[in-house]
Amino acid sequence: MIFEDRLQAAQLLLTRLEKYKEARTVVLAIPRGAVPMGALLAEGLSGSLNLVPVRKVFSPLAPEFALGAADVEGNFYPDENVLELPQEQLRNWFKKSLETLRHRDFRWRQMLPRQPLKDRFVIIVDDGVATGATMRAALMWVRRKEPKHIVVAVPVSSREGAAIMYRLADEVICLETPPSFSSVSEFYLRFDEVTDDGVCSILRSLQKNASPSEISSEH
Numbered sequence: 001m002i003f004e005d006r007l008q009a010a011q012l013l014l015t016r017l018e019k020y021k022e023a024r025t026v027v028l029a030i031p032r033g034a035v036p037m038g039a040l041l042a043e044g045l046s047g048s049l050n051l052v053p054v055r056k057v058f059s060p061l062a063p064e065f066a067l068g069a070a071d072v073e074g075n076f077y078p079d080e081n082v083l084e085l086p087q088e089q090l091r092n093w094f095k096k097s098l099e100t101l102r103h104r105d106f107r108w109r110q111m112l113p114r115q116p117l118k119d120r121f122v123i124i125v126d127d128g129v130a131t132g133a134t135m136r137a138a139l140m141w142v143r144r145k146e147p148k149h150i151v152v153a154v155p156v157s158s159r160e161g162a163a164i165m166y167r168l169a170d171e172v173i174c175l176e177t178p179p180s181f182s183s184v185s186e187f188y189l190r191f192d193e194v195t196d197d198g199v200c201s202i203l204r205s206l207q208k209n210a211s212p213s214e215i216s217s218e219h
Contacts, residue, residue, distance in 0.1 A: 001155075001156075001175065001176045001187070002187055002188070002189060003155055003156075003187060003188050003189070004188075004189050004190065005188060005189065005190040005191070005192075006033065006034075006036055006037050006127050006188070006191075006194075007036060007037065007040055009037065009127065009155035009156075009175070009188075010036070010037035010038075010040040010041055010125070010155075011040070012155065012175060013037075013041065013125070013153045013154075013155065013173060013175065014040070014041055014044045014045070016153070016173045016175075017041065017044075017045060017123065017151070017153060017173065018045075020045055020047070020121055020123060020151065021044075021045045021046055021047075022045070022046060022047070022121075023046055023047065023048075024047070024120055024121060025042075025045050025046075025047035025048075025120070025121045025122075025123060026047060026048055026049075026050055026115055026117060026120050026121070026122050026123070026147075027041045027042040027045065027047050027048070027049050027050070027123045027125060028049075028050055028051065028052045028122055028123065028124045028125070028138070028142065029049065029050075029051055029052065029125050029126075030051075030052050030054060030124065030125070030126040030134060030135070030138055031051050031052070031053075031054075031055070031104065031108070031199060032194040032195070032196065032198070032199050033126070033127040033193075033194045034125050034126045034127050035051065035194060035198075035199045035202055035203075036194060036198075036202065037125050037126075037127060038051075038125050039202050039206070041123065041125055041153070045123075047123075048115065049112070049206060050112060050114060050115050051105075051108055051112070051114075052124060052138040052141060052142065053071060053072035053101065053105045053114075053141070054069055054070065054071045054072070054101070054134055054137040054138045054141060055069060055070055055097055055098075055100065055101040055104075055134070056068075056069050056097070056133060056134050057069060057070050057076065057078075057093055057094050057097040058093070058097065059093055060093065060096075066079065066131055066133050066134075067079060067085075067090065067093060067094075068133050068137075069133040069134045069136065069137035069138075070094060070097055070098050070101060070137060071101075071137050071138075071140070071141040072098075072101055072102055072105050072141075073141070074098060075137070075140070075141070076094045077133060077136050077137045077140065078090065079131060079133055104196065107196075107200065108199065108200070108203055111200065111203040111204050111206075111207045112203045112206055112207060116145075117142065117145035117146070117147045118145060118146045118147065119146070119147065119148045120147050120148055121147070121148055121149050121151070122142055122147040122148075122149070122150050122151070123151045123152075123153055124138055124139065124142060124150065124151070124152050124153070124169070125152075125153045125154065126138075126152075126154050127154070127155065127184060127188075127191075128154060128155060128156045128157065128184030128187065129154050129156070129157035129158060129161030129162070129164075129165065129174075129184075130157075130158055130161060130181065130183060130184055131158070131160060131161060132157075132158070132160055132161035132162075132163070132164035132165065135152065135154075135161060135164060135165060136164050136168065139152070139164075139165070139168040139169055140168070143168070149170050149171070150169050150170045150171070151169065151170065151171045151172070151173065152165045152169040152171070152172045152173070152174075153173045153174075154173075154174050154175075155174075155175045155176065155187070156174070156175065156176040156177070156178070156181075156184065156187045157174045157176075157177055157181075158177070158178075158181035159177055159179070159181070162174060162177050
C-alpha cells in the first residue's frame with residue numbers, strides 16, 4: 001500500500017482505533033513527523049495529544065545512519081551493530097543528540113506540558129518504523145510511566161521494526177509490513193518534512209483549546 005500523505009495514513013489508522021474513543025485516551029506522537037497524525041487521531045478519538053520525548057542518534061560522519069535512539073531523561077538505546085564503535089565517540093554523538101532533544105522538548109512543553117500517563121490508555125503513533133530504534137526508545141520511556149495499556153499505531157513497518165513493537169507493546173496496529181523495506185518515505189506519495197515551526201504551530205493550536213485539567217504538567 002502506498003499512502004497519499006501522513007494525514008491519509010492517520011485516517012486509515014483511526015478506523016482501527018475506534019474502540020479507544022474516550023476522553024482518557026492519550027495519543028503520543030513521535031516528533032516530528034507523526035505530530036500532524038497524532039493531532040488527527042486525538043481529535044478523532046476525543047482524546048488528548050502529547051509528544052514522546054525521544055530522538056534518533058546519528059553519526060555526523062554518516063547522517064543517514066542511525067546509531068540508536070535516546071529519550072529526554074538521558075537513556076540511550078544503541079543498535080546492536082554500533083556497539084563495536086569507539087565508546088567515547090558514541091558518547092559524544094549521543095550527548096549532541098540529547099542536547100538537541102532537550103532543547104526542542106523544553107520549547108514544546110511551554111505550549112503543551114506533558115500529562116501523567118499512569119493508568120491511562122496510551123496510543124503511540126509514528127509515520128513509519130524502519131530499524132525500530134526510535135520506537136523502542138518511545139516504548140521504554142512510556143512503559144516507565146505505568147500506563148494501563150500501550151498501543152502502537154503505525155501505517156507501515158519493516159519486519160525488524162515490527163518484531164520490536166510486538167515484543168514491547170501491549171497491542172500493535174500496523175497497516176503494512178512489506179517484505180522489502182528501505183525507507184519509510186517510499187510508502188508515501190507526499191512525505192514533506194515536518195519542521196520545528198510546524199510542530200509548534202500544532203501545539204499552539206492545541207494550547208488555545210485545552211481545558212485547565214488537560215494542561216496539568218508532569219515534570
